[in-house]
Structure formats: C-alpha cells, structure tokens
Amino acid sequence: MSGTQGQAPVPGDGTRAVRAGLPEPVKYEPTLPGPVFAAHYHLPGEPTGAYTYGRDENPTWTHLERAIGSLEAPGADDVETLVFASGMAAISSVLFSQLRAGDAVVLPSDGYQVFPLVREQLEAYGIEVRTAPTGGDAQLGVLDGARLLWIETPSNPGLDVCDVRRLVEEAHTRGALVAVDNTLATPLGQRPLELGADFSVASGTKQLTGHGDVLLGYVTGRDPEAMAAVRRWRKIVGAIPGPMEAWLAHRSLATLQLRVERQNATALAVAEALRDWPEDLAVRYPGLPKDPSHAVAARQMRRFGCVVSFTLPSRTRAERFLEALRLVDDATSFGGVRSTAERRGRWGGDDVPEGFIRMSVGAEDPEDLVTDVLRALEESAR
Numbered sequence: 371m372s373g374t375q376g377q378a379p380v381p382g383d384g385t386r387a388v389r390a391g392l393p394e395p396v397k398y399e400p401t402l403p404g405p406v407f408a409a410h411y412h413l414p415g416e417p418t419g420a421y422t423y424g425r426d427e428n429p430t431w432t433h434l435e436r437a438i439g440s441l442e443a444p445g446a447d448d449v450e451t452l453v454f455a456s457g458m459a460a461i462s463s464v465l466f467s468q469l470r471a472g473d474a475v476v477l478p479s480d481g482y483q484v485f486p487l488v489r490e491q492l493e494a495y496g497i498e499v500r501t502a503p504t505g506g507d508a509q510l511g512v513l514d515g516a517r518l519l520w521i522e523t524p525s526n527p528g529l530d531v532c533d534v535r536r537l538v539e540e541a542h543t544r545g546a547l548v549a550v551d552n553t554l555a556t557p558l559g560q561r562p563l564e565l566g567a568d569f570s571v572a573s574g575t576k577q578l579t580g581h582g583d584v585l586l587g588y589v590t591g592r593d594p595e596a597m598a599a600v601r602r603w604r605k606i607v608g609a610i611p612g613p614m615e616a617w618l619a620h621r622s623l624a625t626l627q628l629r630v631e632r633q634n635a636t637a638l639a640v641a642e643a644l645r646d647w648p649e650d651l652a653v654r655y656p657g658l659p660k661d662p663s664h665a666v667a668a669r670q671m672r673r674f675g676c677v678v679s680f681t682l683p684s685r686t687r688a689e690r691f692l693e694a695l696r697l698v699d700d701a702t703s704f705g706g707v708r709s710t711a712e713r714r715g716r717w718g719g720d721d722v723p724e725g726f727i728r729m730s731v732g733a734e735d736p737e738d739l740v741t742d743v744l745r746a747l748e749e750s751a752r
Contacts, residue, residue, distance in 0.1 A: 383558050384627040386444060391437025391620060405430045405617035426605060430613040434620040435588070438578075441557035441623070442570050442590040449563065450597045451590040452604060453616060457553060457573020458484060459609035460587030464549050464569050465518070467603040468596065471496030473517040478504045480530060481522040481551070483719030505530040505663070510540055521567070522551040524663065527714050527728040529554075529654040529679050531663035534670055538566035547596070553577075554704075558630045559673035568593060569600075577676055577705030579622040580629050584615050629707060629733060633676035636739060637731040641678045643740045647747060651680040676732075677704050679714075682725035687750055688713045691727070694746035697734055704730030709739060 381389070392401060409424040421427050431453050439451040454460040465488065469475055475492065477485055479501035489499045500516065502508040504525040509532065513519060519541045523531050538548045549569035550562035556577050562570040572578065574586030591597045604610065611619075634657070641655035656667035657674035667674060682688040692700045692711060701710040702717070709732035715724050731739065 387626040388624045390440045390623055391433045405613035407613055430616045434616045437623055438588050443563045448592050453611050454587040455609045455611050456585045457587035460571050460589050463600045463603045467599040468518055469497050474498040475518045476500045476509050476516050477520050478522045480504050480525050480528050482526050504532050516546045519546050519548045524554045527679055531656055531667045533666050534565040554675045560671045574619055579619045582706040584618050586611055586619050632733050633731050634673045636736040637676045637678050639736045640731055644680050654679045678729045680727050681723050685724035688725040690750035691746050694749040697742040707733040
C-alpha cells in the first residue's frame with residue numbers, strides 16, 4: 371500500500387484482489403455471500419428494484435462484476451463490467467452489439483484460433499472483416515473506415531505485442547472503437563482502459579480464475595451507451611454465467627496476485643532455460659529482454675503473463691516431448707495452477723509450425739518445472 375501525506379493510501383494489487391467486490395460487512399453474515407440460485411424474485415407492484423429475473427441480473431454476478439471492474443480500472447467510478455458464460459460469449463457480445471451490416475472490423479490475423487469462425491459469421495451478416503498481424507503497427511494499415519479495431523496483446527499463441535496506446539489514439543482519430551483482449555495479461559498485467567481502449571474483454575476461464583474448473587468471460591467498458599448495447603446483447607442471447615460459476619470466480623480472485631506473481635516468475639525461468647538450450651527453439655516470452663516484443667510490452671505491461679511458446683523441429687519431436695513431461699499436463703487452455711502444454715497445430719486455425727508448443731506455466735516449484743522441461747527435451751531428442 372502506498373500514498374503521500376494527506377492522501378488516502380492506494381491499495382496494492384494483492385489487497386485489491388483479496389477485497390475486490392465484497393459487500394459492506396453485516397454482522398453474522400459471511401464476508402463473501404454464497405451463490406444466489408434464483409430464476410425469479412419476489413416482485414410485488416412495479417418492478418423498480420435491481421433484481422427482477424435471473425437472465426437479467428443476479429446478486430452473485432453483481433459482486434463479481436464489481437470485483438473485476440475494480441481490478442481492470444482501480445479507483446474509476448465510471449466503469450461497468452458484465453460477466454458472461456464464456457470468453458467467446460464476451461467477445462461475441464462486443465462484436466455483434468457494436469457492428470452492423472456495412473460496417474468494417476479489423477481483427478488480428480494471428481489471434482485466437484476461433485476467429486476464422488467468427489469471421490464467417492460476421493461476413494454472413496454483411497460486415498467487412500479485415501485482418502493484420504498483431505506485431506508492430508500492421509493493423510493501422512487496414513484501419514481506415516473501420517468501425518471497430520480488435521486487439522489481442524499479447525497474441526495467442528504467438529505472444530506478439532502491439533502498442534495499445536498508439537493504436538487506440540490512431541483508431542479514435544479515424545472514428546473507430548477499440549476492444550482489447552486482456553486474457554493473457556490479466557488486469558494485474560495490463561489495464562487496457564487506462565491505455566485508452568473502449569473495451570477490455572477477457573476469458574475468465576484462464577488465469578483470472580486459475581483452477582481450470584470455471585468457464586467465464588467478461589467485458590469492461592466506460593461508455594454507458596456502448597455497454598448498454600453489450601448488456602442488451604447478453605439478454606437477447608442469454609449468454610449468462612451460472613451463479614455457482616460466478617461465485618467460484620469471485621472466490622478465486624482472492625489468490626490472483628499470489629498466483630500471477632508465482633506463475634509469471636516461473637514462466638520467465640522456463641523461458642530463460644529454453645533460450646539457453648543448445649538448439650534454437652525460437653522461444654517467445656515478452657518478459658525476455660531480447661524478445662522482439664519486450665520493449666513495447668515493458669512500456670504498457672506490469673507483468674508479462676504465464677504463457678511461453680517455442681518450436682521443436684517436427685511434429686514427432688513435439689509429441690515425444692509432451693509424452694515425456696511428468697509435471698505438465700497435455701491439455702489446452704492456459705492460466706491454471708497446474709502447468710499445461712500442447713502442440714498447438716493439432717487444432718488447426720493457428721498459423722504455426724507443426725512443432726509449435728504453447729506452454730502455460732503453473733504454480734509448481736520453479737526448479738522442479740524447469741528440470742522436468744529440460745529432461746523432456748533431452749529425452750525427446752534421442
């Protein structure tokens with residue numbers, strides 16, 4: 371906690387994470403109320419209260435939404451957060467609530483592997499889709515006349531980074547809204563709204579909740595009209611989280627800073643070990659000083675994430691490596707306390723080599739994890 375004389379102290383990340391979204395204390399009541407399972411509420415007379423029907427609002431969502439908002443934009447009273455059933459539900463809510471037939475949108479060509487499906491659906495609705503890589507200012511070259519710029523930084527799975535503030539300023543000058551996918555960074559690594567973005571969107575399935583047992587997404591934004599459209603889309607589509615999932619997510623936020631610190635530090639240790647391996651593995655991690663994205667990442671990120679990528683010479687070698695790991699699960703997704711890794715090319719949709727590995731570093735002891743990775747590399751090379 372820090373502050374100057376005469377000013378209220380500013381809570382640190384750990385304090386915010388532990389206290390985020392908690393209601394005012396009431397004697398004999400739990401500090402974090404349990405999930406509210408309700409499809410409807412007592413509603414005599416005119417419906418003037420906050421809670422009327424379970425598809426529209428839920429007290430458990432409210433606590434979680436306030437918690438996430440306080441992490442995405444600390445101290446801001448003009449920010450609204452809406453939670454969704456998944457990260458893709460959150461992404462879809464922004465795209466389909468803000469875009470109309472005849473609009474153009476810029477998407478990253480190296481982003482999440484579901485984007486080709488998203489593109490098909492957008493084009494079916496008469497929306498022009500343009501794509502460009504995340505790195506550098508490539509997206510600016512196709513931005514003129516677009517209604518929305520979608521940024522994914524760091525990109526998944528290649529871990530390229532773009533200058534969010536620069537792209538936002540250019541986009542706003544040209545009349546475009548900007549949404550930033552903040553999943554890989556988390557609010558403790560990057561705050562897109564403070565960099566000028568209109569929306570910060572993320573999958574809460576990943577490091578935000580961190581235990582691999584919740585599907586969740588959220589959208590945070592400042593503009594009331596834009597967020598009202600997102601809320602309306604959530605109501606129309608019904609892409610709402612269950613109260614148990616929302617409660618589990620809020621419970622998990624209390625350890626977010628602890629998990630992020632441990633996982634990010636270990637990710638750097640793994641990246642350094644891979645960098646020093648005798649073979650050139652084309653290691654990518656924004657926290658490595660010589661990574662192509664490091665200079666930009668260091669200006670706008672407070673932490674560099676828990677995902678490391680690297681490339682083995684062939685599909686066969688990559689599969690042998692994954693089979694040799696003992697402390698790392700061969701699984702998709704990322705951000706959990708248990709380390710995972712996968713050969714990303716098995717899904718299609720990502721423009722990566724056959725031997726490309728995306729590794730999500732968990733909360734295991736760093737020495738144990740590094741030893742396991744290096745041993746698996748050695749065994750897979752035989």
